[in-house]
Amino acid sequence: MEPMQLFELVIAMLLAIIALQYVATKLGVPPAAALLIGGGLLAFLPGLPVISLDPALVLVIFLPPLLMDGAWFIALGHLKRHMIGILSLAVGAVIFTTVVVAAVTHALLPDLPWAACAALGAIVSPPDAVSARAALANVPLPARLSILLEGESLLNDATGLVLFRFAVAAAVTGSFSAVDALGSFLFLAIGGALVGAAIGAVWVFLVRRLGDEYLMIAAAVIVPWISYLLGEQIHVSGVIAAVVTGLVCGWYQHVVFSAAVRMRGTSFWTVLIFLLEGSVFMLIGSSLRGVVERVGGFEIVLQEMAGPILLILLALTLARFAWVYGSEAVIVLLRALGWKRYKPVGARGAAVLSWTGMRGVVTLAVALSVPADMPGRDFMLVCAFAVILATVIIQGMSLGAVIRWAELREPDGVGPRVSMSQAEAVMAQAQVEIVERRAYNEAGELVHPQLLKRYRAKAEISADYAGQEDQYADRIQAHFDLVLEAIAAGRAELLRLHRAGDIDERTLQELERDLDLEELSAISAKAS
Template identity: 50%
Template sequence: MSNVASFKLILLLLIAIIGLELLAKRFRLPPAAALIVGGAALAFVPGLPAVALDPELALVVFLPPLLMNGAYYIAWDDFKHHFRGIMLLAIGAVTFTTLLVGYCTHLLLPGLPWGCCFALGAIVSPPDAIAAKAVLERVKLPGKVMVLLEGESMLNDASGLVLYRFAVAAALTGAFSAVDAVANFSLLCIGGVVVGLVIGYAAIKLIKALSEPFLVIITSVLPAWICYIAAEELDVSGVMATVTYGMMLGWHQHDVVSATVRTQGVAFWRVLTFMLESLVFVFIGLSLRGVLDRIGGIERAFSEFAPAVTLVVGVVLISRFIWIFATDSVSALIATFLKKGGFQLDWRAAIIKSWAGMRGVVTLAAALALPTSLPGRDFILVTSFVVILVTVLIQGTSIGWLIALLNMKKDAQGEHVYLTEPQCWALLEAAQFSAVEARAYDSDGKLLHPRLLEQYGYRARISDLHRNAPELPVDARTAHYDIILAAIAAGREALLKLHRSRQLNDEMLHMLERDLDLQEIAAIHSRGD
């Protein structure tokens, strides 16, 4: 396919994405499911050229920015608080699934070498960050469950790809050392974190020195790819490097990025991530044709692989339930023993975590990257594709219904108690009023800005009056000129203090910060800048 033909195909896919998104909305389906089905249908359109997804290119193009996007918005305080639970999923669940899938596959197909069986397990074990984000952002879950799933989806690719690397090497050479695997995994992860910290530090310093909004946005986005590529070139984890940078930028952006840049950057980032996520799922669907061509057609897929593929898919689904219920039960027993209370297992949260195991582009790319000489490559390729289809189309489509059935939105006990939106605004408006009051009089005590003092005093009184209300009254918050910018700065400082002291969660921080950004942009525009 020529470069011009490739560009035309991309344009055609973007048009198809618009139509598929509208269909998904019309029939209330997860867009990821509609895009995969639509891509699969497009793959067999007469006259449309076959699309061969380059696995290395797919990972480099799609994975870094989407990993960074998830890390940028991660609830940092909750991430630290639930780090043990995230690691149990990102490393423990992936390893357990790899071993169980490999063992069961070898029982069914004893002629397939152990290394190939475990390579299959490593390929299908890690839930995909892109698929998880595409599904989870459209459902409402308690904060703890959401942080666990989002944290897992960002970090488990590292463990899955490392296990994949060692399993393939063992299958080709017949040699494997568990000690070497653990040591190398630790070095890969630590090395990736170090690369992310170094590049992140340099990027944040450069962002501080820039003033042009477009340069700041580009400078903040490019390190996602730079971290991934640099880490992979140094033979450490590109996933860990990118996630580390994304978390650093998300933490420091409140201090180093202006309101104008943040507003424009968020708009640009949303469009970019939407296009990349959508193209990922369409390409997964389009790759069905190539998979079938590689194995000799759909007839061979059904006649030779159907029983074994069905078994592996079942093991993939069941293994996650086993691991999550086992680890959650042990955690509940330990908590019961330490607190000397009644045993309480949050079985509803365990069910949701077990069902939220969507696979995606990482699984497909790893399967496509298998050496052609590897025994059982066709079987592994078909199985990987079926696992993606089942988890995205069935789990991704039904998880919203399951959450509603289990009434998960009301089951948020035991989480850290944060301030409500009215309580936050009461504190912010009080800080803004203090800033205006200090600047409303001249050195002789003469009132220079009675209207501003009255306006901010009124807003502070109204916010304080409604601090315990379920919702804030509709109120137009307009701002202008220098004194209002000082008030906004005071409000922003109060907002960050609330967040740093764990009184404010990340979701509320971003929402209130967006309001302050809009006030600041309006003030700067009114001032004539």
């Protein structure tokens, strides 16, 4: 493909992402499913080239920033508190699913070596971070379930990649050692964590000294790739390295970024992640044509592969249910024996956890990296694509309904000790105290009367509002509706002055920025 054709194809894909995202929003379906289906349909349009993905390039382009994004915004305190549950899903469930899929595959295809069956299990076992984020973007979940799924999606790829590596090595050498596999996994994980922590520390040190806000944002954008590539270069887990770097940077960004850097950086990063996530699903869908052509067409897929793939997909789904409900039973048993540290999520919560097993870019990229001479490679590739398609479309599109059916509620005593309105009151009190001390000069004269009046009023209103949100809800909504109407009126008048030539472009931009900040503040206050 010519470079110009490649560029035109990229632009066309980005336009398709925007269009499909819009359609998905209007129809109320998960964008991931719409993008995947849209990419699959576009793949068979006459005249379009067959999309051939380089698995290593796909992973290095998409995985680090998407992992960084998840780690950057995750609640670190909740992550530590629920680490046992997260590791149960990210390590235990992946290993268990790999074993189940390997056993079922070998039973269905006895001629396929055990190592190849294990490789297929490792390919399809880890749920995908991107798919999980996309499916959960617009569905409310209790904090515990959210952190379990977010934490799992950050760490399980490392487990799947290590299992796949050992399965391929076993297929090539004909030998396998569980002790060596465990030792290698620990080395890769610990090494990746150390690399990630080191890169995060260097990032914090440098960002404190850069000064220029655009350089700070640029440093935040490239750091996940640096961490991932360095981890892979020294043969430890690049996935873990990127995640730990994201955790470190996310923890310190509140003190090293100014408000302007945080607002501009977050806006840029949000758009970047949106395009990367959309591109992932579009590329997965677009690769369907190449996968089908490689195995000889849809007829071969339907006649020879559809039956085993459906049974493997069923085994894959049931394995997650078995692990989640089995873990739930263990917790109930431990509590019955007197160990009360861990609480069960409940039968309905376990059903939601079990149903969030969408696969995505990692599954496809790992399937594409299977050596060409490995037995069953074509079947693995078709199976991987079918698993992605089925889980994203079926589970992704029905997840909202499952969550509504479950009617999950935050358990009593779970959640932040201080509500948002109470936190606002505490913050307002701290502000008024500093203003009261500085509002008078050394002679005791009041030099900032309006500022003192403003902050005292804010502190009084916040204290009165704290804990009585329901009582003031209608008045608050009406208040900020009026504020937004006033901002709109001011913006219209500002544009009239500019269009009439009464103010120049610089004045327009400065005053419009003030209105934008005021509008964002009002929208945020109204939503909270």
